Amino acid sequence: MKTAALAQSLVCRRIRVRGQVQGVGFRPFVYRLAQELQLAGWVRNDAEGVDIEAQGAAQAVDALIARLETEAPPLASVTSVESSEAPLTDAHGFEIKVSLHGTANTSVTPDTATCPDCLAELFDPANRRWRHAFINCTHCGPRYTLTLRLPYDRPHTSMAAFEMCPACRAEYDAPADRRFHAQPNACPQCGPRLALRDAAGGPLTVADPIAETLARLQRGEIVAIKGLGGYHLACDASNAAAVARLRERKNREEKPFAVMMANAASVERFTEVDAGERLLLESRERPVVLLKKRAGCDAALPGVAPGLGELGVLLPCTPIQFLFFHEAAGRPAGTAWLAVPQRLTLVMTSANPGGEPIVRGDDEALARLRGIADAYLLHDREIVTRVDDSVMRVDCRSGFSPTRNSSTADCRPEGRPTFIRRARGFTPKAIKLARPGPAVLATGGFLKNTICLTRGDEAFLSQHIGDLDNAPTCRALEETAQRLMELLEIEPEIVAHDLHPDFHSTRFAADFARERGLKSVAVQHHHAHIAAVAAEHGVTGPLLGLALDGVGMGTDKGSWGGELLQVDNERFARLGHLRELALPGGDKAAREPWRMAAAALFALGRGGEIRARFPQQRAAGAVAMMLGGNAHTPPTSSCGRWFDAAAGLAGVREVAAFEGQAAMLYESQSAQYGEVDALDGGFVLGEDGTLDLLPLLARLADERNAGLSAALFHATLAEALAAWVQRAAQESGLRRVALGGGCFLNRILGEGVRRRLQARGFEVLEARRAPPNDGGLGLGQAWVAMQAE
Numbered sequence: 001m002k003t004a005a006l007a008q009s010l011v012c013r014r015i016r017v018r019g020q021v022q023g024v025g026f027r028p029f030v031y032r033l034a035q036e037l038q039l040a041g042w043v044r045n046d047a048e049g050v051d052i053e054a055q056g057a058a059q060a061v062d063a064l065i066a067r068l069e070t071e072a073p074p075l076a077s078v079t080s081v082e083s084s085e086a087p088l089t090d091a092h093g094f095e096i097k098v099s100l101h102g103t104a105n106t107s108v109t110p111d112t113a114t115c116p117d118c119l120a121e122l123f124d125p126a127n128r129r130w131r132h133a134f135i136n137c138t139h140c141g142p143r144y145t146l147t148l149r150l151p152y153d154r155p156h157t158s159m160a161a162f163e164m165c166p167a168c169r170a171e172y173d174a175p176a177d178r179r180f181h182a183q184p185n186a187c188p189q190c191g192p193r194l195a196l197r198d199a200a201g202g203p204l205t206v207a208d209p210i211a212e213t214l215a216r217l218q219r220g221e222i223v224a225i226k227g228l229g230g231y232h233l234a235c236d237a238s239n240a241a242a243v244a245r246l247r248e249r250k251n252r253e254e255k256p257f258a259v260m261m262a263n264a265a266s267v268e269r270f271t272e273v274d275a276g277e278r279l280l281l282e283s284r285e286r287p288v289v290l291l292k293k294r295a296g297c298d299a300a301l302p303g304v305a306p307g308l309g310e311l312g313v314l315l316p317c318t319p320i321q322f323l324f325f326h327e328a329a330g331r332p333a334g335t336a337w338l339a340v341p342q343r344l345t346l347v348m349t350s351a352n353p354g355g356e357p358i359v360r361g362d363d364e365a366l367a368r369l370r371g372i373a374d375a376y377l378l379h380d381r382e383i384v385t386r387v388d389d390s391v392m393r394v395d396c397r398s399g400f401s402p403t404r405n406s407s408t409a410d411c412r413p414e415g416r417p418t419f420i421r422r423a424r425g426f427t428p429k430a431i432k433l434a435r436p437g438p439a440v441l442a443t444g445g446f447l448k449n450t451i452c453l454t455r456g457d458e459a460f461l462s463q464h465i466g467d468l469d470n471a472p473t474c475r476a477l478e479e480t481a482q483r484l485m486e487l488l489e490i491e492p493e494i495v496a497h498d499l500h501p502d503f504h505s506t507r508f509a510a511d512f513a514r515e516r517g518l519k520s521v522a523v524q525h526h527h528a529h530i531a532a533v534a535a536e537h538g539v540t541g542p543l544l545g546l547a548l549d550g551v552g553m554g555t556d557k558g559s560w561g562g563e564l565l566q567v568d569n570e571r572f573a574r575l576g577h578l579r580e581l582a583l584p585g586g587d588k589a590a591r592e593p594w595r596m597a598a599a600a601l602f603a604l605g606r607g608g609e610i611r612a613r614f615p616q617q618r619a620a621g622a623v624a625m626m627l628g629g630n631a632h633t634p635p636t637s638s639c640g641r642w643f644d645a646a647a648g649l650a651g652v653r654e655v656a657a658f659e660g661q662a663a664m665l666y667e668s669q670s671a672q673y674g675e676v677d678a679l680d681g682g683f684v685l686g687e688d689g690t691l692d693l694l695p696l697l698a699r700l701a702d703e704r705n706a707g708l709s710a711a712l713f714h715a716t717l718a719e720a721l722a723a724w725v726q727r728a729a730q731e732s733g734l735r736r737v738a739l740g741g742g743c744f745l746n747r748i749l750g751e752g753v754r755r756r757l758q759a760r761g762f763e764v765l766e767a768r769r770a771p772p773n774d775g776g777l778g779l780g781q782a783w784v785a786m787q788a789e
Helices: 002-009 026-037 058-070 116-122 166-173 209-218 240-250 275-282 319-328 362-368 471-488 504-516 525-536 593-603 607-613 620-629 639-649 661-673 694-700 706-732 747-759 774-788
Strands: 010-020 040-046 049-057 077-085 094-096 194-198 223-226 231-236 258-261 288-292 310-314 345-350 375-379 391-394 417-421 431-437 440-442 452-461 494-498 519-523 543-553 559-568 571-577 736-740 763-766
Touching: 010 058, 026 040, 026 049, 026 058, 026 094, 049 058, 058 077, 116 319, 194 209, 209 223, 209 231, 209 319, 209 375, 223 362, 231 240, 240 345, 275 288, 275 391, 362 375, 417 774, 431 525, 431 774, 440 774, 452 471, 452 774, 471 504, 494 504, 494 774, 504 519, 519 525, 519 774, 525 543, 525 559, 525 736, 525 763, 525 774, 543 639, 543 706, 559 639, 559 706, 571 706, 593 607, 593 620, 593 639, 593 694, 607 620, 639 661, 639 694, 639 706, 661 706, 661 747, 694 706, 706 747, 736 747, 747 763
Parallel strands: 040 094, 223 375, 258 310, 288 391, 440 494, 494 519, 543 736, 736 763
Antiparallel strands: 010 049, 010 077, 040 049, 194 375, 223 231, 231 345, 258 345, 288 310, 391 417, 431 452, 440 452, 543 559, 559 571
């Protein structure tokens, strides 16, 4: 009787865990729980995620299932836990089984920053990993950038080339150890090694590559440093001559550089940092964070981010980066120094000469960076996937509150981070969709290209690829698509692309679909912007959308960019657009804001002033004639060009050194001046749905104070957009509006529009898990194509 009762109290259950559960210490976590709960059975990785069989007291098995979600490891993201009854076995004890292969239905973990436990070992002179440049454990380190295929096991990574020494193997096999089944586990005896080379690629014999690299940086040299997803070019950010040389060699005249500092205490010398921004800086994803400069920042870091109100800052992510600051601090024992301001500040910019993809391989670095780098710090662990740094900002400076196991993008709305570029730390984390659909490959746009793959109700947005204006970036698009398809084992059923026929992304999509006999779907650019926001918020019904950017081909083949849309999944209607301005000289006007200012003057009936207003521009006369004769002046509704026109009239910038520079400088001018009321009568809502901002430009055309001009423009534009949406809502009955397009990366505009719409009772949706700019187009294209099936 006693034996029968005991048997009846035992249960055996098969448990399936899905999500980001490989490469995060999930199997060791399950093992330890099972030991604590006195369960028998096993756990293993497979293509679906994590597979568990647990046998024991019913209460203990129930506790295991509950704790799989509530106590998951820091890097895990559990999307579902399913269990079913299984027959009792004669199993005794609990084991970790060898992984099974199959068609993947799980995801790869992004790379993460070195964890506190590893840092404690890294800076402990008595530890065997003291100053080991590749220290990691199940809670931190490389994942995506070294994974060849799933399931995530060492033979499937670039660490397969490094056989563990007995000490590392003992850690790897010990269930109670932090490195139990940590696939990149290694030490100075058995792991990757650093090497330093000179400008010509010749090996340098040095006692300590970290110390020698730092010495070269402090002497003013430019060093190419191999990181997680590619190379950085580094120099001393306080050395004006070094920064100037880097700009000259990289052909990066004025575009801002990001800087790396040791900790938030160091950052506060140069920028303001609120609680939310500090959390983002110190998060495991370690993005570049745009922060408001303090007075004196530009003098202390000359030439790093000229003329802008924000500085891009990141904290160390890899052991190599931490070691530079440790060396500069005098190699202190322990980690207390990490909380103290440090003097070293490094420019840390992607090694992507000529706007090409970030350099990944060693031979590639020596070839492509010749003439730029004075030295190369290499290592012998292969980078499988090239991934740039992510770039983010916190919209509202009121902070945010991530949960213990959330990423920085999983926070409450106030002060949520916004992506400018989504890459390292986040790719290829899945974005959950409202419903499943066919597998789609979406190839994105022309600028800031990313691709997107869907599987069921998940969307996998690739890392930032770049602008498709050069052959290497075009090849990188194709390489990234193939890599993600292989890694996630997704066979697309539909291909989606931009409406523009001449983009490489469109041609690649057409060829891909034709070769495989697949359906292809062309998605209008601004429809995709709004669809991307709807997709990440799980919206499946109709909504209004403001899509504001530089340019996108419309259904009429025109140049759109200031659009008020009604979107309902795969369908959309253009309710209105910004009044069109002429583009004198076509695309050249997008690079020369004075041309847009000239177009505004002409539209105001003041074309005769163009020559006098822009005496430094030799083409001023020709532009005036173009406008007068309506020759080579195609119309555009682009909001970005309205920004250029206003900035050009204010004298902020006549010729841009990089895309969006005039608008960024104009935003900085507005921030410095402060908030003002919108201009009375500064816009007109046309009966045909157009929004006319010419009354505003008429006022700004004679404003000599650039700061006041910028503040008036931002306030009036925000008020005009809100009024425009309000009128559309009255006609459509819709009270939900999505904000998409690169113009919403303008903090002042975005916050101004959001505040005004919310005051009018609208539900406002904004891009959070993908960038609002063209980096999120692939997500919108994929969602539209899924519904169009």
